[in-house]
Amino acid sequence: MTPMLQVSDMDVWFGPPHARVTAVKGATFSVAPGESFGLVGESGSGKSTILRAVVGLIPGWSGRIAVEGKPVAGIGRDRAFLKTVQMVFQDPYASLHPRHSVDRVLSETLALQGLGDVDRRITRLLEDVGLGRGFRFRFPHQLSGGQRQRVAIARALAAEPRLLLLDEPTSALDVSVQAEILNLLKDLRAEHQLTYVMVSHDLAVVAHMCDRLSVMQAGRIVEIMDAATLRAGAPREDYSRALIAASTWRRA
Amino acid sequence: MTDLSTRPASTRDWLLSDAPSTRRQARLGALYQGWLTFRANTLAMVGLVILIGLVLMAIFAPWLSPYDPVAQNLGDRLMPPSGAHWLGTDALGRDILSRIIWGSRVTLFIVGTVALISPILGLLIGTVAGFAGGWVDQVLMRITDIFLAFPKLILALALVAALGPGIFNAVLALAITGWPPYARLSRAETLAVRHADYIAAARLQGAGPARLLVGHVWPMCVSSLIVRVALDMAGIILSAAGLGFLGLGAQPPLAEWGAMISDGRTYILDHWWVAAMPGLAIFIVSLAFNLLGDGLRDVLDPKGAKE
Numbered sequence: 001m002t003p004m005l006q007v008s009d010m011d012v013w014f015g016p017p018h019a020r021v022t023a024v025k026g027a028t029f030s031v032a033p034g035e036s037f038g039l040v041g042e043s044g045s046g047k048s049t050i051l052r053a054v055v056g057l058i059p060g061w062s063g064r065i066a067v068e069g070k071p072v073a074g075i076g077r078d079r080a081f082l083k084t085v086q087m088v089f090q091d092p093y094a095s096l097h098p099r100h101s102v103d104r105v106l107s108e109t110l111a112l113q114g115l116g117d118v119d120r121r122i123t124r125l126l127e128d129v130g131l132g133r134g135f136r137f138r139f140p141h142q143l144s145g146g147q148r149q150r151v152a153i154a155r156a157l158a159a160e161p162r163l164l165l166l167d168e169p170t171s172a173l174d175v176s177v178q179a180e181i182l183n184l185l186k187d188l189r190a191e192h193q194l195t196y197v198m199v200s201h202d203l204a205v206v207a208h209m210c211d212r213l214s215v216m217q218a219g220r221i222v223e224i225m226d227a228a229t230l231r232a233g234a235p236r237e238d239y240s241r242a243l244i245a246a247s248t249w250r251r252a
Numbered sequence: 253m254t255d256l257s258t259r260p261a262s263t264r265d266w267l268l269s270d271a272p273s274t275r276r277q278a279r280l281g282a283l284y285q286g287w288l289t290f291r292a293n294t295l296a297m298v299g300l301v302i303l304i305g306l307v308l309m310a311i312f313a314p315w316l317s318p319y320d321p322v323a324q325n326l327g328d329r330l331m332p333p334s335g336a337h338w339l340g341t342d343a344l345g346r347d348i349l350s351r352i353i354w355g356s357r358v359t360l361f362i363v364g365t366v367a368l369i370s371p372i373l374g375l376l377i378g379t380v381a382g383f384a385g386g387w388v389d390q391v392l393m394r395i396t397d398i399f400l401a402f403p404k405l406i407l408a409l410a411l412v413a414a415l416g417p418g419i420f421n422a423v424l425a426l427a428i429t430g431w432p433p434y435a436r437l438s439r440a441e442t443l444a445v446r447h448a449d450y451i452a453a454a455r456l457q458g459a460g461p462a463r464l465l466v467g468h469v470w471p472m473c474v475s476s477l478i479v480r481v482a483l484d485m486a487g488i489i490l491s492a493a494g495l496g497f498l499g500l501g502a503q504p505p506l507a508e509w510g511a512m513i514s515d516g517r518t519y520i521l522d523h524w525w526v527a528a529m530p531g532l533a534i535f536i537v538s539l540a541f542n543l544l545g546d547g548l549r550d551v552l553d554p555k556g557a558k559e
Contacts (some may be wrong), residue, residue, distance in 0.1 A: 057455070057456075079458060087456055091449065094450065095453050097471075099472065100450075103275060109457045112457040112463075113457060139282065142270060152453070155457070
């Protein structure tokens with residue numbers, strides 16, 4: 001079966017040649033259709049950078065990225081790619097335009113994706129993410145953090161993508177709201193047969209959401225394991241064990 | 253909140269509703285919120301009232317002015333303020349009050365046109381430079397630097413000297429010399445939002461550079477530009493008056509406040525009112541624009557409150 005997302009031997013770097021910082025080194029992983037794949041690691045380990053490079057927000061990368069077997073190049077992404085792959089950003093306070101209402105965000109997205117029947121679709125999207133139609137004409141400053149993230153998820157779902165990249169979708173939210181958003185994402189995945197690639201530094205979140213995960217350290221993928229191994233606390237590499245130990249200690 | 257019916261109790265509630273049900277209600281509601289913030293600022297309201305007065309004065313000049321602004325009466329020249337001539341008469345016996353009233357049209361025309369052309373030019377150049385980056389940015393910003401290197405009034409003088417004196421050329425010169433600060437400002441704002449996640453998100457939906465610039469970057473620049481323009485209005489009036497004073501703006505017998513001060517200069521010691529009255533008018537209007545600008549900053553500044 002063709003993997004939904006295949007990343008091989010990917011390097012990602014920032015800055016000009018003489019002051020280059022390589023954030024990701026030789027990343028290789030593949031995500032099967034319908035799977036939920038986690039990327040975990042401490043801050044600065046390059047997890048989010050991988051997602052941003054996949055959708056073409058970072059110009060400096062090498063290696064191979066293929067979505068449903070179709071390779072992409074540079075930072076250009078064609079219409080078919082954007083219909084297949086969408087992304088939810090970490091901070092819903094930064095990912096919604098402060099002067100655009102929910103209605104404007106969603107209708108512009110639908111127009112850009114070439115979808116008609118805007119009114120019905122917007123109502124459907126808002127219901128899908130658990131917001132009523134009363135939210136349609138609000139501005140971001142009239143929404144809570146959780147509501148904003150729901151709008152951001154609705155925007156990502158507007159084009160009916162098959163692969164959703166989630167960049168720490170709950171880390172900017174209150175703990176009480178985090179669970180709501182995670183459950184929403186879980187339900188949406190079941191409902192729309194979505195494939196997830198989810199970045200998180202919270203192992204509990206990943207254990208709850210993902211089938212498989214890769215542990216990253218300083219730009220390299222240290223280990224790829226399945227969720228059962230994580231829950232059993234029996235990974236192969238020392239670093240993974242240390243990460244799990246650190247996270248369980250924090251919770252205790 | 254005891255009223256549980258869905259119909260709002262009053263227009264005010266409808267405007268302040270947290271859950272607007274139509275696009276129009278959302279937009280009007282946002283405007284009304286802004287108005288409430290603005291209204292709380294007493295000084296800004298004073299500025300607004302003065303400016304509304306100025307606009308009414310310009311519109312109704314033919315009915316408000318007691319005399320013909322260009323009619324000379326050499327028998328009544330240099331009369332001090334009195335019942336017949338409230339603000340006195342100038343060297344040619346023209347009623348100063350009438351000339352100030354008619355002059356408000358010229359002032360509004362100059363200020364309005366310059367305040368429309370410069371910021372739009374600056375917004376275009378600044379946002380394109382900031383958004384495109386690379387050599388486009390370099391070229392546009394070096395051009396801006398060249399314009400900024402000259403004192404504004406000197407450059408305007410050179411332009412008017414080349415184009416010939418007159419009110420249209422004065423406007424043109426002020427507009428052409430006025431845009432660089434706006435370009436700098438909007439470039440700075442653009443650089444601040446260029447890498448924002450909401451721009452990235454729109455890009456991921458397939459938005460092209462033109463749409464990102466107009467629909468996403470411009471709205472973030474416009475509010476700080478409006479505030480800056482309102483605060484610059486006073487400067488524009490003074491520059492226009494300066495050009496008029498030097499004889500390069502409005503030409504006689506057209507009543508223009510700067511030119512009127514220039515005319516009164518000769519008699520300033522014995523007949524102070526000839527120069528002081530138009531000077532006072534410029535002072536009041538400049539002050540009003542500054543007060544208005546301050547109030548607008550409270551309402552529009554995206555970095556204030558809102559969160």
